[in-house]
Amino acid sequence: xxxxTIRAAINEALRQEMKRDPDVYVLGEDVGVFGGCFGxxxxxxxxxxxxxxxxxxxxxxxxxxxxxxxxxxxxRPVAExxxxxxxxxxxxxxxxxxxxxxxxxxxxxxxxMVIRTACGAxxxxxxQHSQSLEAWFxxxxxxxxxxxxxxxxxxxxxxxxxxxxxxVIFVEHKFIYDMEGEVPEDLYTVPLGKADVKREGSDVTxxxxxxxxxxxxxxxxxxxxxxxxxxVVDPRTLQPLDNETIIESIKKTHKVVIVHEAVKFAxxxxxxxxxxxxxxxxxxxxxxxxVAAPFTPVPFSPVLEKEYIPGKEKxxxxxxxxxx
Amino acid sequence: xxxxxIIANPASGKDIRRLVAHGSVFDNIEKVNIVRRIxxxxxxxxxxxxxxMPDYFGIVPRAVENVHLKMSVEPLDMYCEGTQxxxxxxxxxxxxxxxRCLVVLGGDGTxxxxxxxxxxxxxxxxxxxxxxxxxxxxxxTIAGMAAGFVATGLVPVEDVTFxxxxxxxxxDGEAVDLALVDxxxxxxxxxxxxxIWDMDRVKELVLTQAKPSNIGLSSVGGMxxxxxxxxxxxxxxxxxxxxxxxxxxxxxxxxxxxxxxxxVLEVNEISLGEEVSFDLSxxxxxxxxxxxxxxxxxxxxxxRLNENGxxxxxxxxxxxxxxRNKAWSPAANEEVSFYGSSGHNA
Amino acid sequence: MAVEKEKLNWMYRNMLTxxxxxxxxxxxxxxxxxxxxxxxYVGEEAVATGVCANLRKExxxxxxxxxxxxxxxxxxxxNLMMAELFGRRTGYCKGKGGSMHIADVxxxxxxxxxxxxxxxxxxxxxxxxxxxxGTDHVVACFFGDGASNQGTFxxxxxxxxxxxxxxxxxxxxNFYGISLSQKxxxxxxxxxxxxxxxxIPGVVVDGNDVLAVxxxxxxxxxRARSGEGPTLVECKTYRYRGHFEGDPTVYRTEEEVREWKKxxxxxRFETRLSQMGIMTEDQMKQLRDEISNQIEEAVKFAxxxxxxxxxxxxxxxxx
Numbered sequence: 001x002x003x004x005t006i007r008a009a010i011n012e013a014l015r016q017e018m019k020r021d022p023d024v025y026v027l028g029e030d031v032g033v034f035g036g037c038f039g040x041x042x043x044x045x046x047x048x049x050x051x052x053x054x055x056x057x058x059x060x061x062x063x064x065x066x067x068x069x070x071x072x073x074x075x076r077p078v079a080e081x082x083x084x085x086x087x088x089x090x091x092x093x094x095x096x097x098x099x100x101x102x103x104x105x106x107x108x109x110x111x112x113m114v115i116r117t118a119c120g121a122x123x124x125x126x127x128q129h130s131q132s133l134e135a136w137f138x139x140x141x142x143x144x145x146x147x148x149x150x151x152x153x154x155x156x157x158x159x160x161x162x163x164x165x166x167x168v169i170f171v172e173h174k175f176i177y178d179m180e181g182e183v184p185e186d187l188y189t190v191p192l193g194k195a196d197v198k199r200e201g202s203d204v205t206x207x208x209x210x211x212x213x214x215x216x217x218x219x220x221x222x223x224x225x226x227x228x229x230x231x232v233v234d235p236r237t238l239q240p241l242d243n244e245t246i247i248e249s250i251k252k253t254h255k256v257v258i259v260h261e262a263v264k265f266a267x268x269x270x271x272x273x274x275x276x277x278x279x280x281x282x283x284x285x286x287x288x289x290x291v292a293a294p295f296t297p298v299p300f301s302p303v304l305e306k307e308y309i310p311g312k313e314k315x316x317x318x319x320x321x322x323x324x
Numbered sequence: 325x326x327x328x329x330i331i332a333n334p335a336s337g338k339d340i341r342r343l344v345a346h347g348s349v350f351d352n353i354e355k356v357n358i359v360r361r362i363x364x365x366x367x368x369x370x371x372x373x374x375x376x377m378p379d380y381f382g383i384v385p386r387a388v389e390n391v392h393l394k395m396s397v398e399p400l401d402m403y404c405e406g407t408q409x410x411x412x413x414x415x416x417x418x419x420x421x422x423x424r425c426l427v428v429l430g431g432d433g434t435x436x437x438x439x440x441x442x443x444x445x446x447x448x449x450x451x452x453x454x455x456x457x458x459x460x461x462x463x464x465t466i467a468g469m470a471a472g473f474v475a476t477g478l479v480p481v482e483d484v485t486f487x488x489x490x491x492x493x494x495x496d497g498e499a500v501d502l503a504l505v506d507x508x509x510x511x512x513x514x515x516x517x518x519x520i521w522d523m524d525r526v527k528e529l530v531l532t533q534a535k536p537s538n539i540g541l542s543s544v545g546g547m548x549x550x551x552x553x554x555x556x557x558x559x560x561x562x563x564x565x566x567x568x569x570x571x572x573x574x575x576x577x578x579x580x581x582x583x584x585x586x587x588v589l590e591v592n593e594i595s596l597g598e599e600v601s602f603d604l605s606x607x608x609x610x611x612x613x614x615x616x617x618x619x620x621x622x623x624x625x626x627x628r629l630n631e632n633g634x635x636x637x638x639x640x641x642x643x644x645x646x647x648r649n650k651a652w653s654p655a656a657n658e659e660v661s662f663y664g665s666s667g668h669n670a
Numbered sequence: 671m672a673v674e675k676e677k678l679n680w681m682y683r684n685m686l687t688x689x690x691x692x693x694x695x696x697x698x699x700x701x702x703x704x705x706x707x708x709x710x711y712v713g714e715e716a717v718a719t720g721v722c723a724n725l726r727k728e729x730x731x732x733x734x735x736x737x738x739x740x741x742x743x744x745x746x747x748x749n750l751m752m753a754e755l756f757g758r759r760t761g762y763c764k765g766k767g768g769s770m771h772i773a774d775v776x777x778x779x780x781x782x783x784x785x786x787x788x789x790x791x792x793x794x795x796x797x798x799x800x801x802x803x804g805t806d807h808v809v810a811c812f813f814g815d816g817a818s819n820q821g822t823f824x825x826x827x828x829x830x831x832x833x834x835x836x837x838x839x840x841x842x843x844n845f846y847g848i849s850l851s852q853k854x855x856x857x858x859x860x861x862x863x864x865x866x867x868x869x870i871p872g873v874v875v876d877g878n879d880v881l882a883v884x885x886x887x888x889x890x891x892x893r894a895r896s897g898e899g900p901t902l903v904e905c906k907t908y909r910y911r912g913h914f915e916g917d918p919t920v921y922r923t924e925e926e927v928r929e930w931k932k933x934x935x936x937x938r939f940e941t942r943l944s945q946m947g948i949m950t951e952d953q954m955k956q957l958r959d960e961i962s963n964q965i966e967e968a969v970k971f972a973x974x975x976x977x978x979x980x981x982x983x984x985x986x987x988x989x
Contacts, residue, residue: 062825065791073799104771106763107986165989338874381859513946516885
């Protein structure tokens with residue numbers, strides 16, 4: 001099958017959905033002529049014009065907030081927030097407006113909008129351009145949080161996110177944009193709330209998100225040489241979380257390591273671990289392990305940043321601790 | 325004592341004519357700047373006391389904030405309603421205090437409100453409003469100096485001021501209001517947002533001035549006479565609906581940026597003391613471009629041309645006379661240096 | 671300004687309805703029938719009325735924490751509003767929103783808002799929809815003097831201006847952001863002056879004169895519908911009650927309140943209506959009684975309505 005980078009897969013999802021539904025439009029900083037800070041929206045303006053691919057000023061509250069108003073009145077905006085770190089300046093529009101309108105209004109408002117945003121460390125972009133803040137949004141009722149790790153998932157999940165009638169935070173890890181994977185040319189969907197087993201195994205379950213899925217797969221490959229069979233589960237959607245697939249895997253392996261790039265304390269893994277404790281305690285043979293970033297801002301120097309980002313070795317060590 | 329009054333209207337320059345026409349926006353920060361320059365001009369020529377109308381924004385106190393003034397600048401003891409009555413009351417109080425010149429910042433509407441309080445003290449009117457015929461566009465420094473010359477008596481008041489006319493508005497014979505430039509009979513029953521832009525509702529005009537170079541309703545007068553109107557005359561113009569074919573049509577700048585065809589049915593010169601009666605009621609009377617007076621059903625409105633308008637300072641004449649009379653020279657005043665504190669070594 | 675008699679009647683009825691509703695809510699709140707935070711609109715009735723008299727059903731409004739007046743003016747149902755204040759299942763939001771979150775998207779009411787300045791961007795978004803879909807719908811975005819110090823105000827005006835969106839920004843300047851007077855919260859007297867920074871016309875009107883508001887907003891709406899872009903209309907007004915019910919209002923003088931009550935928009939309008947022969951004193955009295963009955967019916971409806979069942983807490987989080 002044809003291979004596309006994650007970047008191109010997202011671009012294709014946008015293009016195909018915009019073609020299919022005239023109510024879908026794209027807005028954000030430099031998304032038009034410039035093609036997006038990470039090139040994700042490249043070429044869309046040529047195909048759909050500046051009326052549907054809208055370069056906004058640097059005005060995050062108005063980008064997200066106007067999308068809320070447009071969504072409430074019948075459109076399906078896809079807003080790009082250049083870096084996930086910038087959500088801070090528009091947080092009110094996300095968690096007090098978009099997320100709650102439906103509930104506050106007794107179910108009478110529908111806010112079908114997507115906020116695409118790039119997370120992740122790895123390029124010495126330092127503390128304000130590298131964070132993984134997906135846990136913030138998992139904590140807010142009314143939002144859905146999507147975090148793909150492959151080209152196939154990225155396209156299918158984005159199509160589902162655009163078609164979903166709720167505000168969706170679509171998190172893209174900026175250091176896997178160039179990873180290639182097989183992507184069908186036709187429109188298809190990957191359902192929200194459905195995890196994917198990226199590698200089957202029987203000894204330990206590693207639950208990993210976004211870029212960490214690939215670190216986990218590398219670790220699994222290496223561990224297999226030592227006779228340890230690792231199953232890698234990618235939740236793909238963090239809210240709603242696919243408890244069932246996770247529990248099914250644990251029933252098989254009885255051991256679990258959770259890996260994410262966000263800081264460990266109150267990170268997404270904390271919720272997953274708590275869920276496992278609640279619902280799968282009896283299947284566990286060992287405590288739940290978490291591999292995640294330390295509780296610090298993202299550092300600048302490549303040496304420090306490398307230490308910050310969870311790597312393959314840390315995953316291997318965690319698995320070994322459980323299998324020793 | 326050379327006492328000067330300052331009435332700076334914080335509300336001028338913001339009404340709906342910014343929306344329905346293209347009136348200039350006069351924000352109050354600029355008014356503060358202008359007042360500051362006026363104060364410096366006043367002090368430079370020897371005015372020693374300023375009393376001013378307090379306002380909710382504090383235009384004059386803010387103007388004083390950043391300059392070192394020797395003369396006394398004090399607020400009048402009055403309660404501010406935040407309406408045009410403030411200007412009227414301030415003018416009356418300033419006249420009672422013995423002010424020898426009133427510096428007025430606003431448009432025609434503000435000057436009208438001030439004239440309602442006093443016409444005896446000469447006006448130095450600086451334009452910061454919308455339709456400005458009565459006040460003039462003048463640099464504040466010069467306005468301050470001219471007002472100072474008049475107030476100190478360094479130039480004789482009678483030589484540098486001229487009397488303006490006014491229009492008294494009467495309902496059932498009783499004077500209720502006045503205008504300085506124009507009175508319009510407006511076919512409506514409510515004042516609404518006050519400004520006038522729908523000329524089809526203007527039925528009659530009575531004017532103290534008729535100049536094609538004016539902005540506002542009095543420009544209509546300027547378009548229908550073929551020579552300048554004598555000082556002792558006024559004009560009464562009857563208008564018709566734009567879609568009729570009676571009379572004739574002139575094109576007039578009735579508001580800033582708003583140039584409209586106006587159908588004129590009849591034009592009559594009126595003399596001082598002459599009264600014009602309106603037939604329509606209920607109706608609304610606009611004074612100097614703003615709907616101000618509601619005429620209840622059955623009430624009769626008349627307008628009388630009156631020669632006792634405010635005296636107005638002629639700035640150019642004042643400055644020439646000051647120079648000719650050697651009324652003032654910078655060297656005589658150590659507090660003022662136009663050449664900077666380090667001196668000027670030419 | 672040609673205003674049909676019917677419209678004048680509607681304005682009067684609407685202002686009375688708001689006044690009556692709000693005063694009744696104050697009593698009900700004191701009696702423990704309504705809960706949470708309630709911000710009343712008493713004194714500001716002319717603004718919402720004058721604005722909404724220019725709007726059609728398909729036009730939009732965004733509202734504020736002091737939203738009852740806006741909702742009533744845009745056609746909100748009194749029974750459903752009151753039931754919501756009572757926290758009942760029959761309320762506008764099934765008891766999930768309360769005073770600060772009433773909405774009726776069908777009527778174009780995009781919601782009251784508990785966050786000061788929270789509604790600006792949504793108003794811009796609704797205006798964007800109108801432009802995107804090529805309709806001539808307009809959006810009236812209500813906000814207070816305090817909200818104009820929020821970043822969203824500036825972002826929204828800028829965006830509405832560069833995209834020429836059909837939004838009328840209606841500032842209800844009641845001179846206080848909770849306890850802080852405008853004098854201490856901004857160094858300019860007119861919120862309208864801020865429009866100039868965004869190349870938007872900004873005008874000031876007497877917010878206690880329903881006809882002045884009506885006429886100014888009429889022009890702004892005309893401008894918006896014809897694609898010429900946004901306008902800021904600042905309406906100077908005053909709230910008679912505190913910021914919220916229970917506010918001791920230590921930050922203002924009784925004299926100030928007295929002076930403003932002299933400019934009460936309702937008696938002012940009544941005088942005009944009777945002087946100009948639009949309505950007789952008898953007709954006004956009849957209307958007052960009628961509205962009073964209507965409010966009592968709403969109270970009765972709310973009081974007799976069922977509470978939500980506890981398990982409903984889980985409903986309506988997601989579509």
